[in-house]
Every structure is written in structure tokens, then in C-alpha cells.
Amino acid sequence: MDAVGPGALRGNTVPGCPQRDLPCPSDSSELVQECLQKFKVTGAQLRQIQASLLASMEQALKGQASSTSAVRMLPTYVGSTPHGTEQGDFVVLELGATGASLRVLWVTLTGTAEVGMEPQSQEFVIPQEVMLGPGEQLFDFASRCLSEFLDTLPLGKQGLRLGFNFSFPCHQTGLDRSTLISWTKGFKCSGVEGQDVVQMLRDAIQRQGAYSIDVVAVVNDTVGTMMGCEPGVGPCEIGLIVDTGTNACYMEEARYVAVLDEDRGRVCVSVEWGSFSDDQALGPVLTTFDHALDHQSLNPGAQRFEKMIGGLYLGELVRLVLAHLAEHGVLFGGCTSSTLLSQGSILLQHVAEMESSPAGAACAQAVLQDLGLSVGASDAKLVQQVCVAVCTRAAQLCAAALAAVLSRLQHSREQQTLQIAVATGGGVFEQLPRYWEHTPVSKSRFLSILQDTVMLLAPECDVSFIPSVDGGGRGVAMVTAVAARLAAHRRLLEETLAPFRLSREQLAAVQTQMREAMAKGLRGEASSLRMLPTYVRATPDGSERGNFLALDLGGTNFRVLLVRVAAGGVQITNQVYSIPECVAQGSGQQLFDHIVDCIVDFQQKQGLSGQSLPLGFTFSFPCKQVGLDQGILLNWTKGFKASGCEGQDVVCLLREAIGRRQAVELNVVAIVNDTVGTMMSCGYEDPRCEVGLIVGTGTNACYMEELQNVAGVAGDSGHMCINMEWGAFGDDGSLDMFSTCFDARVDQASINPGKQRFEKMISGMYLGEIVRHVLLHLTSLGVLFRGQQTQRLQTRDIFKTKFLSEIESDSLALRQVRAILEDLGLPLTTDDALMVLEVCQAVSQRAAQLCGAGVAAVVEKIRENRGLEELSVSVGVDGTLYKLHPHFSTLVAATVQELAPRCVVTFLQSEDGSGKGAALVTAVACRLAQQTHV
Ligand code: BG6
Ligand code: GLC
Ligand code: GLC
Secondary structure, eight states: OOOOOHHHHOTTSOOSOOOSOOOOHHHHHHHHHHHHHTTOOOHHHHHHHHHHHHHHHHHHHTTOOOSTTSOOOEEOSOOSOOOSOOEEEEEEEEESSSTTEEEEEEEEEESSSSOOOOOEEEEEEOOHHHHSSBHHHHHHHHHHHHHHHHHTSOOOSSSEEEEEEEOSOEEEEETTEEEEOOOOTTOOOBTOTTSBHHHHHHHHHHHHOSOOEEEEEEEOHHHHHHHTSOTTSSOEEEEEEESSSEEEEEEEEGGGOTTSOOOSSEEEEEOOGGGOOOHHHHGGGOOHHHHHHHHHSSSTTSOTTHHHHSHHHHHHHHHHHHHHHHHTTSSGGGOOOTTTTSTTOSOHHHHHHHHSTTHHHHHHHHHHHHTTOOOOTTHHHHHHHHHHHHHHHHHHHHHHHHHHHHHHHHHHTTOSSEEEEEEEESHHHHHSOSEETTEEOSSOHHHHHHHHHHHHHOTTEEEEEEEOSSTTHHHHHHHHHHHHHHHHHHHHHHHHHGGGOOOHHHHHHHHHHHHHHHHHHHHTOSOSOOOEEOOOOOOOOSOOOEEEEEEEESSSSEEEEEEEEETTEEEEEEEEEOOOHHHHTSBHHHHHHHHHHHHHHHHHHHTOTTOOOEEEEEEOSOEEEEETTEEEEOOOOTTOOOBTOTTSBHHHHHHHHHHHSTTOOOEEEEEEOHHHHHHHHHHTTOTTEEEEEEESSSEEEEEEEEGGGOTTSOOSSSEEEEEOOGGGTTTTTTTGGGOOHHHHHHHHHSSSTTSOHHHHHHSHHHHHHHHHHHHHHHHHTTSSGGGOOOTGGGSTTOSOHHHHHHHTOTTSOHHHHHHHHHHTTOOOOHHHHHHHHHHHHHHHHHHHHHHHHHHHHHHHHHHHHTTOSSEEEEEEEEOHHHHHSTTHHHHHHHHHHHHOTTEEEEEEEOSSHHHHHHHHHHHHHHHHHHHHHO
């Protein structure tokens, strides 16, 4: 057969009846047979296509699709087939499913299994110039159609929810975010590829201004068809469309979809098999007519597979064959017509009419005459054969592709046999003849061939085909219903988290209030900040020497340490001991006896028994000091509540306990708050370190203040370290305007309600609890965990602050976040996991920012004290939350920079804990004592 040259394809070719050598009749029947033969596809070829398509699908799933000839495998954000409980009224806008038409539907979902009301709908023809014009024009046209349709319904103009059935290949990044990859099927509007089509539609609706419509979801036609499939025969997990174009979607195991970070459940993937055009597999079945069709199309080289199957192309293929046969004198007495030579003159509907038998012959006659052709006696039959050949091939190729999807499902579900329902939709199913060879059958010929071929290619699969009732409109409405629910949940989440999001102004107000409270506290006036003098007047100068014992009580661990301070540096040996909750909250005597027991044990293990080393006691609770070795406990914090200690000198309590254990002798030289220990420990390395900060179980800060500003301590020159006890900031109600109902709940349930309000918004002992209360609230709103309250989540302290650090860690995939939460017995979906992550972020961000506002107040005070334009200062920091949380330290630093721009603040993490600092305070004291002696 001659190649169909472009000349024969152009509409402007002069039609007529060429007088040159027409073939004789026997040649002509050969020519016809040869032509028809080209459309025959063998079983082997179909198997090859099936295998190659499967390989292409699997590569694309792994994210390794190398060429444009591959299928795309686009995840759709539809995670489950319908529950049947979706309800509400929805507008559906369909663009791109059926040729040049746009459809608007009004769908009511009843939330029950019964089929609800028939959707109302209206169809609009999209003018050719709109299909090929600027994108904005297309979307403006769509929104005009929407209004026109809605005007006919008795509706309000507000609060309408819309599902957008947009049937082109798109990268979806959410249920309502979708970027067009490329136009297919005769559309070619400028400025849309690479853009979010949902946003374009929203903009157009807004430009039009007639209705307020919320575009909630965007859905491919295959997905709409699958989701709208009537339940009853088990879940329908494949959607197949053969309309203007062709495509399928199916439920894939999420763990196989590389671009998703998900290891559970399924996700609907749109195969986009129309773009498949592997040369090796398709080459042998592509005819010269296919090449010619591709060549003259709007997207040459693209969508090669679709161009052999989709309804937009079947009529065109038939036309090309007929023109070719006519030009070779085999049809229409060797005459063509200008219509026959014009692209697009034979439509799917004509093919359908001509193909049907026995009425087909008469139909063919009519159609061909309309094309300006003189139809001879045998012409109609030949034309019918051409139609059958083109459509049969289409159905067989479609079957090969469907068989590839079935094989994929068998493989991913590790099932030898598969029973599955396929929802089908599209004009090719509906239009191609339902009656064939005198046997009335209720299905179309296209579907019968498809079924028979699938049976041959995938014999282990028991496939039932379920025709879509309303072109997928109900399915789109269902996805929209789910999306609307998720959007409502998101709004509730945002509302819940809004009070945690502090503006710059609010943080600046915290800073200002902190400054005022500091000043009052220093003057000895009523203030929530106690500003306790520590009697530490200087940081180490490096000349300290000796061996010291240190105790470290009040953080996560209780430690006993041996600290050797020598010329070469500091060497530390330490041991961690536990303080059982019953001891922390028992009697004071019990607590201090336990501490002494631990010291004795440590001394024995270290061979120090009998030695009376100077001892520094890090005691991380608010103490009123009147000297270095006297500290009256003002009140317990952080879960300690041993009786008989508040109001007592802690050093005395320790000495009494030592007395009770007669065997030991200890020389308690200094009592030190952990903030002070941390500052001293970092100060040993960096003399600019004049602030100590703790963000651990509790939170607090200390800094070097001008002695003249400290009421109640004699002396006017020099400095003194002040333990701010900022955990109590706000206990006078000054923070109430920033405090949320969740803070109030955490406070109320604590052992010291009304106390340590700032600490309860920041430190490790409380953040997990705040998160837990937020999660409980969101569950009660139905936003999380499908609204199911679990016993576990109601348990106090079940949600540890270390989970925040783990969950927010960037290196952790969402699946690990889920694992953490599932360990807690919280069965959650991916959406739940994402929301829990956001809750953690909001709570820890606020904590870090509040802490930063506090540090800003402190460094600004130091700068102003010294009358400096710019202050350069280091802050020694310790505490599990600060050290373990992935973003906390960065956020603190950023906030300080923002609120105290004239201070250059370096944060130094303390490596050895405050025990070392306590030993250094002790060493300094010993050195000074020795100097006085001398
Ligand atoms: C350490 C101290 O440096 O930091 C502890 O040695 C202190 O005494 C602690 O309380 C704070 O951290 P956390 O997270 O253990 O409370
Ligand atoms: C085209 C589109 C695809 C759609 C199919 C059927 O192939 O790219 O998204 O599903 O046509 O309409
Ligand atoms: C608590 C204590 C305080 C300590 C802080 C950090 O706020 O009251 O003294 O510094 O926790 O551990």
C-alpha cells in the first residue's frame, strides 16, 4: 500500500475523480484486504503491548520513568473507595471528558446506599476558538456556563461546593491542587500548562462574581467513574474511560508509589496510558494512517496510544482510510470530496452509525452522501468493514492495557487470582453499536471485544464491567464531599492552633512585660519574677584547682559527680541515680536520705570513702539565698513535692541527712541553681558567657546583674548572678492574654495549679501535655482519629515531649511519625499524622518564641545596664528540650535577633551539665577562702 502522503490528508487538496490508472476490481479487493489487514493485531502483539505497558507502569511507580513515551502513573490523593456515607449537594463541572463539550451537574448525595435523585445537568459546546485560545478565556467560558446553569436552579448564591472533573494529565499535590502537565485531546489553550487549574478556575469564578463557589476538589474522569460506581459487587477498584481520549485509574498499594511518603493503605493512581508509545511494542501495530493522523494532530508525537483508541481519533482514522481507498479508485468510483478530505469530518458518532449492522449499510449510505460522496452498491459494505477494523483494533489495544493494570494489581496484592469490578465510562462504550450480527446483546460491540480479549490476556482475573450511570458525576461529587470534609477539618485545625501563633507584636509585648517584671523583682517589689541573688560574683578565672564532689538534682536525672579541676582542664566522673516519684513526692527526710545514700554509694564505687571533699550542690529549684551555702527553698516546681522542705534551708536538710548517716562526712560549700551551674560551666570556656539558660524539664535563666541594682545585697560595685526563676513569670496573670484553654487545662491538672505559668508554656515537662490536650479537643470535634476518643489519649503524660522532637525531626518520614503514634495505640490515617505534626509544630514554636522573647529581655537589660550601643554576649544553654528538639534552638536565636537587634548573642551548649558548674562555683569559693586565709 502506498503511504498516505500529507497531500492526501490536507483539506485543501483539490477533490475530484482522478482519471489516472485505476486498479482493476481484483486489485481493488486486494487493496482493501491489505488495508484492513494493517489494523489486525495478533495475540502475540497484544501480549507484547501488555508486558511493555506493565513494565512502563512499574518504572513510573518507582519514579524512574525515563522517557515521554512512558505512562505517567499520577497519584490522585483519593485514598479509599467511597464509604457510601458521603452526603450533601455539589456542583460538578466537567471539562475535557467528552470532546468539545462542557457539562455542569447538580448532584445530591444522600449518605445512604440508595441511589439518590438523578443529577440535573446541562451541556455546553465549547467553541473551537476557546479550545485553542488563551487559558483565561477557557476558564471564563467555564464560569459563565456554571452561572447559566446555576441560574436555572432555585439556589442561593453563596456557599456552593464544586468538584472539578478535569480530564487531562495533571500533577496533583492535594485534593484541590493540580498542575496541568500538557493538554491532550484537541485542547491547546495557552498559559495553562504548568499552572494550577483549580486556581485558574477559582480566579475565573471570582472575575465573574455571580456566585460564591468553593472549588473543593479536582478529579480525573477515570477517578470520578470509579468512585461513582454503584456498590454491591464488592469494591470497584478500576475506572476505565474510552471517550474522546482513553485512560484508566486503579487503587495501588501506597507503599509502591515512590513519590508518596506513605507505607499504608492504597491510593488511586491515574495511569495516563494515553501517552504510552513505546516503539518496540507499538511499532509493529502502527499503520501509515496512524502516522498521518499523529502528524496532523495538535500534539504530534504525543499520546500515540490514545490516538489508536480514543473516540476523537477513531472517526479520523476511518476517514483517512476511506480517502486513501477513494484516491486509489476502490471506493466511491474513485472520487473524493472536499469534506472527505477535511480533517474531522467523520466523527465517532458516524462510525457508530455506519458500523451497526444491519441498519449500518443504510446509515453508511446516508453518512457518506452527507460527505458529498457518490456511494456505489458495494461501497457501504466496504466502509462498514473499515469501521469494524478500526474499532476492533481499538478495543483490543484497550484490552491489552487493561490486562496490564490487572497484572499489576495481581502482583501488588500478591494474588494469583483476582476478582474485580471495573467501572467503565465514555462515548466509545456508549455509542459503538449495541446490536451486531443480528444478535441483540445488551452490551456494545466494543465492550464485548474488550471483555473477550481481557479474558484471553488475563485469564486468572474474573472481571465484571460496570457501566457508569451518569458519566462519573456522582463519583466526582463523592470525592468533593470527602475533600469538603477535609477542608472543614483544616479550618477547625487552624482555628484551634491560631492562639498558639504569636505575632511579632505579641512577642515584643512579652519582652516588655518581662523587662518590667525584672526591674520590679530586682527592686524587691511585688513581681512574678523573684530575681534571686545567688552570691556568685564572678565567673572562673582558670586558676582554680582541686577535687570536688557535686550533686545535681532537679532535671531529668539525679547525678553524683567527682570533678577534678587541674591545670590541663576539668575531668568528670559521674553516675546517674533515679529518684522514684514516690520519693520526689514523699517526705523531705526520705528525699534527702535517698540523696545521701546515693552519695555514699558513689564514694564507695570511686574509692573516695572517708574523704571529705568540698561539695557543690546543683539544686534546680527556687531558693532564697543569703550566702553561697545557704538556700531556703521557696517552693517546689517540676513535679517535686516532698513535704517539710519549703521554707527550709536545703543545705541544712542535706547536712541533717548526712548526720543521720553517721559514717559520712561532707563539706557542703555552695548551693547552685542549674542555670548558674550552666553559665559557670560554659564561662570556664568562654569568659563572655554571662547568661545561663535552661530549657529542659523546666525552664529558667540567670545572668550577671550590676550589684547596685540588686536590692537587699550589700555593695555597690561589681556584679552578681541573678537567678530569675522566670518559670513563674506570668503567675500574676500578666500572661493570661497569651494563654490558651489548653494551657489552662494543663495548669489545672498539675500539682501546682496557678504556678509556673511561663514554664508550663515552654518546658519539656508540659509541652507533651499541651499537645495531648489539643489532640483530645480535635478528636472531640471529629477532626482527628475519626472522632474516636481512645483511653490511651486520655491518660496523663502519655504523650511525652520527646515525641515532639521525634515527630518534628526533618529526617523522619511521615510513616515514622505514624509508627510513633501507633505505638501509643492511636490508629491514624495519613491526614491524622499530618495534623498531629502541625499541632506539635505550633506548640513547640510558641515555646521557642516565648523563650526567645525572655532571652531578648535579658540581653537588652545587660546592654542597657552597661550603656552600650551594641552588646556581644554568650548564653550557656542546657536542657533536653533545647538539645534534642530539631528546631527549638534555631527558633530561639531567630526570635532573639528579631527582638534584640542590638545584641550579638552566641548560644553555647553546655556539654557537662551544671554539676561541673557547681564544682567550679565551689572551686572559686575555696580559692577565695584560701586567699583570705593567706
Ligand atoms: C543539666 C543539669 O545541665 O540540665 C540539670 O545538670 C538541669 O540539673 C538540666 O536541670 C536541665 O535539663 P533537663 O532536661 O534534664 O531538665
Ligand atoms: C486523556 C487525558 C486523561 C483522561 C483521558 C480520558 O488521556 O489525558 O486524563 O483521563 O483522556 O478522558
Ligand atoms: C524550674 C526551677 C528552676 C530551674 C528550672 C530549670 O523552673 O524552679 O530553679 O532552674 O526549673 O531546671
